[in-house]
Amino acid sequence: MTDPAFRRILLKLSGEALMGGLPYGADPDRIGAIAKQVKAVSDRGVEIAIVVGGGNIYRGMKGAADGMDRATGDYMGMLATVLNALALQDALEKVGAVTRVQSAITISEVAEPYIRRRAMRHLEKGRIVIFAAGTGNPFFTTDTAAALRALEIHAETILMAKNGVEGVYSADPREDPDAHFIEEITHQGAIEQRLQVMDSTALSLCMDNGLPINVFNMDDERNIDRIVCGERVGTVVRSG
Ligand code: UDP
DSSP states (O other): OOOOSOSEEEEEEOGGGGTTTOSSSOOHHHHHHHHHHHHHHHHTTOEEEEEEOOTTTOOHHHHHHTTOOHHHHHHHHHHHHHHHHHHHHHHHHHTTOOEEEEESSOOTTTSEEOOHHHHHHHHHTTOEEEEESTTSSTTOOHHHHHHHHHHHTTOSEEEEEESSSSSEESSOTTTOTTOOEESEEOHHHHHHTTOSSSOHHHHHHHHHTTOOEEEEETTSTTHHHHHHTTOOOSEEEOOO
16 A cells, blocks of 8 residues: 555535535435545545535525625525535445534534644544534635635645546636646646636635645546545645
């Protein structure tokens, strides 16, 4: 077995990554497949924390566009991430992983509150920690939660899962036939060129703290393991 290149990673899964072929919600087969990949990486001895999005269920922006108070919509979005976190926890436990969900919003009956030191202790014990409810603040996204939590727990990289694309392109390859694939770029370059890595708040946080990001295609089931083993997969965003 190849020695892993990372000791501790943070995986960001958008809500969309859980949808599979469904138009809405989470697909149990898809979540099951993700759980298997995550378990395999954990079995290598890599400590893994996950931030899940909620866009497959609800987005605050959508509520605001329909006339709802933005903050209220965002809290609904955060609750959507909790639903996804519980579904993912269930799937991970089915494949034999030990997990904990920590929520940025207190919901003590269903998840632990977010306590940084406790999260790190879980990771040290080989438990997979799922961070739910984003940052706990409206007007933010789960991308920012991923950057924030990765920095807090001293993850060595963020694995940004994408669907249907290999990584970062100069433009959306599904819309622009001239879009070219970018193997490596600096945070600054990605911000200046407005590339689809993560939102700008999250990307700035990674840039300011020199945190690398591996953007990869989640549709290829070997990818997480390959990145963890140090293979060149997808796009790497790092300080220049
Ligand atoms: N959200 C929020 N604060 C956070 C994280 C998420 O208000 O720190 C809300 C926001 O409304 C967002 C929704 O939760 O639209 C779902 O998260 P996100 O859009 O990041 O999910 P993804 O696109 O990754 O599926």
